[in-house]
Amino acid sequence: MGNSDTALAGISEVDRAVPQKVDVVLIGAGFAGLYAHHKFREIGLAAFGFEAAPDIGGTWFWNRYPGARCDVESLDYTYSFSPELLDEWRWSERFATQPEILQYANFVADRFDLRREIAFDTRVTAAEYDEAANEWVVRTDRGDIVRSHYLVSAVGSLSLPKAPEITGLDKFAGRWVQTGAWPREPVDVAGKRVAVIGTGSSGIQSIPILAEQAAHLTVFQRTPNYSVPAHNGPVDAAYEAQVRADYAEHCRQNRRTKGGVPSRINTGLSAMEVSEEERRARFEQAWGFGTFSLQAVFRDITSNEQSNAAAAAFVHDKIRSAVKDPAIAEKLIPKTFPFGTKRLCLDTNYYATFNRDNVELVDIRETPIEGITRAGIRTTEREYPFDLIVFATGFDAITGPLLALNITGEGGRKLRDEWKDGPQSYLGLMIAGFPNLFTVNGPSSPSVLANMLQTIEHHVEWIADCIDHMEKNGLARVDADSDAQVAWAHEVANMAAKTLYTKADSWYMGANVPGKPRVFLMYIGGFDRYVDRCEAIVSEGYTGFRFTPVAGDSAPGQSSVVWTGAHSQGTRF
Ligand SMILES: Cc1cc2nc3c(=O)[nH]c(=O)nc-3n(C[C@H](O)[C@H](O)[C@H](O)COP(=O)(O)OP(=O)(O)OC[C@H]3O[C@@H](n4cnc5c(N)ncnc54)[C@H](O)[C@@H]3O)c2cc1C
Numbered sequence: 250m251g252n253s254d255t256a257l258a259g260i261s262e263v264d265r266a267v268p269q270k271v272d273v274v275l276i277g278a279g280f281a282g283l284y285a286h287h288k289f290r291e292i293g294l295a296a297f298g299f300e301a302a303p304d305i306g307g308t309w310f311w312n313r314y315p316g317a318r319c320d321v322e323s324l325d326y327t328y329s330f331s332p333e334l335l336d337e338w339r340w341s342e343r344f345a346t347q348p349e350i351l352q353y354a355n356f357v358a359d360r361f362d363l364r365r366e367i368a369f370d371t372r373v374t375a376a377e378y379d380e381a382a383n384e385w386v387v388r389t390d391r392g393d394i395v396r397s398h399y400l401v402s403a404v405g406s407l408s409l410p411k412a413p414e415i416t417g418l419d420k421f422a423g424r425w426v427q428t429g430a431w432p433r434e435p436v437d438v439a440g441k442r443v444a445v446i447g448t449g450s451s452g453i454q455s456i457p458i459l460a461e462q463a464a465h466l467t468v469f470q471r472t473p474n475y476s477v478p479a480h481n482g483p484v485d486a487a488y489e490a491q492v493r494a495d496y497a498e499h500c501r502q503n504r505r506t507k508g509g510v511p512s513r514i515n516t517g518l519s520a521m522e523v524s525e526e527e528r529r530a531r532f533e534q535a536w537g538f539g540t541f542s543l544q545a546v547f548r549d550i551t552s553n554e555q556s557n558a559a560a561a562a563f564v565h566d567k568i569r570s571a572v573k574d575p576a577i578a579e580k581l582i583p584k585t586f587p588f589g590t591k592r593l594c595l596d597t598n599y600y601a602t603f604n605r606d607n608v609e610l611v612d613i614r615e616t617p618i619e620g621i622t623r624a625g626i627r628t629t630e631r632e633y634p635f636d637l638i639v640f641a642t643g644f645d646a647i648t649g650p651l652l653a654l655n656i657t658g659e660g661g662r663k664l665r666d667e668w669k670d671g672p673q674s675y676l677g678l679m680i681a682g683f684p685n686l687f688t689v690n691g692p693s694s695p696s697v698l699a700n701m702l703q704t705i706e707h708h709v710e711w712i713a714d715c716i717d718h719m720e721k722n723g724l725a726r727v728d729a730d731s732d733a734q735v736a737w738a739h740e741v742a743n744m745a746a747k748t749l750y751t752k753a754d755s756w757y758m759g760a761n762v763p764g765k766p767r768v769f770l771m772y773i774g775g776f777d778r779y780v781d782r783c784e785a786i787v788s789e790g791y792t793g794f795r796f797t798p799v800a801g802d803s804a805p806g807q808s809s810v811v812w813t814g815a816h817s818q819g820t821r822f
Pocket of ligand 1: 276277278279280281282299300301302306307308309310312317318319320321326371372373374403404405406407408451650653654689690699700701702705
């Protein structure tokens, strides 16, 4: 077994030594995978990772499009597990750019030496549970076969870009790119006729910048989205000093909030229990503050229809005042779903970009795209010639990257079959019938609804603690109880049903991928409540999890790694 005879372009055999057997196989080297490598090393496990990209960074490796940046404030979009790390890193902007976030990921990887147990440029193509051995057998697109006691997926929630679904792309004589897999070398936009298809977050971040560079930019919009101004700029020195006075405590407090970020201007009130003047003033304050505060300034914006309508009307007015041409403004105003029930976008000059002479908006509900031609894009109205087409068409979110792993669990059950009517998972951490498989930010956890550096740290720590508990107590196998899983799924669905989120055709609901079951994919009860729940479950003795003391190949508590081939004989982590 092993892959020692595989020809590896540009990578030496020694660099890519892949073990035959380890304690944990870890898939993905974004922020989740990186922290998991650190954490597992800390508890003495031999972990080995696979990453499809040629380097670390995940989201921030792949999404290099102009304007890509975080929209959780940089001071919060930060690992909190190491006080030294908090001290040693300085962010330059309130919302850091993709290059700076990638630099941060690299800084962390170097600081903790996290690259050495990862095979890059390697995609996991299948994982099968071998019941007799109580091991996972993991296969890659480079022929590797690795066995492990535990399998941890850190494949990300937004890591599988949707393939362009428009016919004729192969005929296009120009160049096309996807925001979610943007090339590493610069894409030449200057003086070009550029199309952007899609007006989700990536489209909204990139359109203003592409418009400044391109000769002409045409935006193809199917559904207008709500966007609020980010008010980006340098990190506010006074606020930073306040946070840094006790940064670790600031991060701990974030874990006690609904969204994993500080509630700096939230009132905790219903929008309907204040006067119209106060409501307007609070909305103005939130609009001026930036972040997701317009969604959170009142507690019931996404659960009460009247409160929601008030917030929506407020944003509609803002769009009308930003866009000079009233007809274009009307096209940009979202009217088909409640405010905030699709991922709210943060922008810099998005709506004002449509005042530029070189920018055109095509509403493809009015004039649908028929196909891509050699020259450009043909709608039912006319053909538009382009040099470059940018697909900002989103991701097969949350479940897509997990299903792409082709996982087979106990008794030959396929994850794809188990999830054909929608994902089932206990706490988003484990899936019944798939023992010793853990998922970071799996479906039915808060994941994308909160600051993901927080959700990642919480999940990685929970998983590491659970494995540590097993290793120390002679427990070789853990599985989620299927009844507990069903109960959790009901709770997650019932909570979503009490909100307005289920009324939108969003990627939160799986609605952007043809054939995907229409299910709300996250736990919406709040990150704070979720953390409490996970802690209570552990302190009650891991309610809903089943542990089995099966004898395995390696005794519990003893880290093991087995290599094949000439390299690394006898090496241990
Ligand atoms: C443009 C953009 C902006 C965002 N902004 C924010 C923000 O402001 N705040 C926030 O909280 N979140 C944001 N997110 C979400 C972001 O994904 C998370 O914050 C975080 O980076 C996720 O880290 P991760 O390690 O879980 O996943 P990822 O960063 O997605 O990493 C997963 C890795 O797994 C690899 N992988 C997947 N499948 C396989 C396989 N089969 N084999 C091998 N490797 C595999 C991928 O190549 C990828 O590198 C944003 C996402 C995008 C796309």
